[in-house]
Amino acid sequence: MSLRVxxxxxxFFAQIGGEEKADYAPEYRExxxxxxxxxxxxxKGEAEVVGTVICGDSYFNExxxxxxxxxxxxxSDAKPDVVVCGPAFNAxxxxxxxxxxxxxxKDELNLPVVTGMYEENPGADMFKNKVYIIATKNSAAGxxxxxxxxxxxxxxxxxxxxxxxxxxxxxxPNGLRVNFFEAERGSTxxxxxxxxxxxxxxxxxxxxxxxFDRVAPGAAITDLAHTTIALVTSGGIxxxxxxxxxxxxxxxxxxxxxxxxxxxLTAADHETAHGGYDPVYANEDADRxxxxxxxxxxEKEGKIGGIYPYFFTTVGNGTAVASAKKYGEAIGKELRDAxxxxxxxxxx
Amino acid sequence: MVKEIERAGVTVVxxxxxxxxxxxVGANRIVPTIAxxxxxxxxxxxxxxxFELRYKLVEKAxxxxxxxVDDQTIFD
Numbered sequence: 001m002s003l004r005v006x007x008x009x010x011x012f013f014a015q016i017g018g019e020e021k022a023d024y025a026p027e028y029r030e031x032x033x034x035x036x037x038x039x040x041x042x043x044k045g046e047a048e049v050v051g052t053v054i055c056g057d058s059y060f061n062e063x064x065x066x067x068x069x070x071x072x073x074x075x076s077d078a079k080p081d082v083v084v085c086g087p088a089f090n091a092x093x094x095x096x097x098x099x100x101x102x103x104x105x106k107d108e109l110n111l112p113v114v115t116g117m118y119e120e121n122p123g124a125d126m127f128k129n130k131v132y133i134i135a136t137k138n139s140a141a142g143x144x145x146x147x148x149x150x151x152x153x154x155x156x157x158x159x160x161x162x163x164x165x166x167x168x169x170x171x172x173p174n175g176l177r178v179n180f181f182e183a184e185r186g187s188t189x190x191x192x193x194x195x196x197x198x199x200x201x202x203x204x205x206x207x208x209x210x211x212f213d214r215v216a217p218g219a220a221i222t223d224l225a226h227t228t229i230a231l232v233t234s235g236g237i238x239x240x241x242x243x244x245x246x247x248x249x250x251x252x253x254x255x256x257x258x259x260x261x262x263x264x265l266t267a268a269d270h271e272t273a274h275g276g277y278d279p280v281y282a283n284e285d286a287d288r289x290x291x292x293x294x295x296x297x298x299e300k301e302g303k304i305g306g307i308y309p310y311f312f313t314t315v316g317n318g319t320a321v322a323s324a325k326k327y328g329e330a331i332g333k334e335l336r337d338a339x340x341x342x343x344x345x346x347x348x
Numbered sequence: 349m350v351k352e353i354e355r356a357g358v359t360v361v362x363x364x365x366x367x368x369x370x371x372x373v374g375a376n377r378i379v380p381t382i383a384x385x386x387x388x389x390x391x392x393x394x395x396x397x398x399f400e401l402r403y404k405l406v407e408k409a410x411x412x413x414x415x416x417v418d419d420q421t422i423f424d
Contacts, residue, residue, distance in 0.1 A: 019385075022384075022385075058383070058384045058385070061365070061366050061384065062365065062383055062384065092366075092369065093366065093384070096366065096368065096369065122368075122369045122372050122373065125372050126368060126369075126372055213351070213374065214351075214374050215351045215352075215354045215355045215374060215376070216376075217354070217359075217376035217377065217417045217418065217419070217420075217421075218354050218357065218358060218359030218360065218376070219359060219416075220359070220413065220414055220415055220416040220417075221359055221413040221414055222414070224410055224413060224414060227413075230358070232349065232353065232360075234349060235387070277384050277385040278385045279385070280385070281385050281386040281389065281391050282385065282386065284391070285389060285398075287388065287389065287402065288386040288387070288388050288389030288391075288398075288402075289386070289387060289388060289389075290388075291388045291402050291405070291406050293399065293402070294399065294402045294403045294406045295406060297403065298403075298406065298410075303410065304410070314349075316349075324349050324352075325349075325351075325352055327349055327352075328349035328350070328351065328352025328353050328355075329352045329355075329356070331349065331352075331353055332352050332353040332354075332355060332356025332357075332358060333356055335353065335356060335358045336356040336357050336358060340358055341357075341358060341359060342358065342359050342360075342361075342413055343353055343358050343359070343360045343361075344360075344361050344363060344406070344409050345349060345350050345353065345360055345361070345362050345363070345375075346362075346363045346364065346381070346387055346388065347362065347363070347364035347365075347366075347369075347370070347387070348364075348365070348384050348385060348387055
């Protein structure tokens, strides 16, 4: 008898809909749906997706505890031998959902579980030390590579077989160390590595240095009444018509727009360029993402000194960390040079 | 972006709905908001109620600016 697999996916991969359906509540369906078909092919008869749990990404993240409990019960009721979540590629909310479900399956149901996502997905950093996460490409085009790796690891886990190192199995390093004997001793390996390095050839370190990139909190602001606040958003708010054509995903730029004459943002003058959430509410009233109207009131009331005349905006949807870093540096530099000490950054 | 702006010496308050992501990216002052597509609003309310809701959320951000922190802090 083949192993029973239950698969967790979002509303998009279940072909229920895009962002307009992201508030879809959890649903159980018999058999494989969407990417489950690719998993079934990769299982080669050793395992089979017997059921699929579907949940909208916004629903899951906005109702974390309730959604997790419902999804977990659906999974448990289907009596799986192993659970597969995603893969989520570079979809942030989906990655967090897959990681949360996977960690709960492991901790609360004590079942083996595999998920998959792109290394820059925020779910990766949050969960890679807790569950096996297969490293995937950043878009669904990577399904062909991801499915065999996820399927193979799922079968091994379900059978209780020995799991190889992260580099062999394709999962993200999880900080666990295992003792083993190398074919060559350390000194030989070190000299070979050095020779490769000197010759400009590729080499792989055996001990990558961890990168803890944290910035110390900025100083508290003691006189807000005389402080000008800058507004920044990753929610894609732009002047109507998106004059600089900021992309709806994987943004290649940020925008800087004058708000000095605006008391209130309205559907007539501002909208969102973001393609990663349902834009209806932000298009109706962009203050729902960039709170210009209330800050103007606070300015009149003397609670704050004022609003920086320009706001900064990009679309935080599948945007590379390196790009976001670059935009942040440029924005930070302008604000510092202008003597600005405080910024509100809103994210969707 | 939060981190790089703060690195430049600007105190940043990050207002967002999925606070675990904000923690992961390294924001230091975090104010949780309403929902992903409308962090600072709620279309189910009247325009006036919504303004009031947004005003209160931004007041929390002002409080966050005024509060000295040593570590990542969520201002509920």
